[in-house]
Amino acid sequence: MGKFYGGNFQAIQEYFQQKFCRFCSNPFTSEGIELLREEPGILVVRVGCSVCGRPLGVAIVGTGPKTGQTKQKSPFDWSKRDNEKFANQPAITYDDVLAAHEFFSGLGPDWSKHLPRTGRSTGS
Numbered sequence: 853m854g855k856f857y858g859g860n861f862q863a864i865q866e867y868f869q870q871k872f873c874r875f876c877s878n879p880f881t882s883e884g885i886e887l888l889r890e891e892p893g894i895l896v897v898r899v900g901c902s903v904c905g906r907p908l909g910v911a912i913v914g915t916g917p918k919t920g921q922t923k924q925k926s927p928f929d930w931s932k933r934d935n936e937k938f939a940n941q942p943a944i945t946y947d948d949v950l951a952a953h954e955f956f957s958g959l960g961p962d963w964s965k966h967l968p969r970t971g972r973s974t975g976s
């Protein structure tokens with residue numbers, strides 16, 4: 853059950869490990885990347901710097917098929933190549949994380965209803 857999400861979470865970790873803390877310029881490590889929540893088709897992760905302890909923010913990451921239409925059909929088993937593809941796609945970006953952080957900061961406990969529908973596409 854956790855295999856599907858676990859694979860994507862690992863991809864997210866690998867994605868952020870290619871990024872660098874904007875405060876201390878050290879790369880993020882897997883210890884600084886925490887899985888906050890799993891929703892169908894969405895992972896919510898909190899990213900922080902394990903070196904200087906400063907938080908980067910919260911990222912909402914679409915993981916593929918979910919209830920409703922999905923634009924892209926991501927394979928459930930993320931391979932190394934998929935991870936690289938994942939990193940090159942605008943699924944999540946540094947700016948998105950910062951935006952998500954701002955987004956989250958103004959939400960209450962019922963934030964999940966405000967989750968952006970990552971699978972949204974114009975041509976249902």
Ligand SMILES: [Zn+2]
Pocket residue numbers: 873874875876877878901902903904905906
């Ligand atoms: Zn840092």
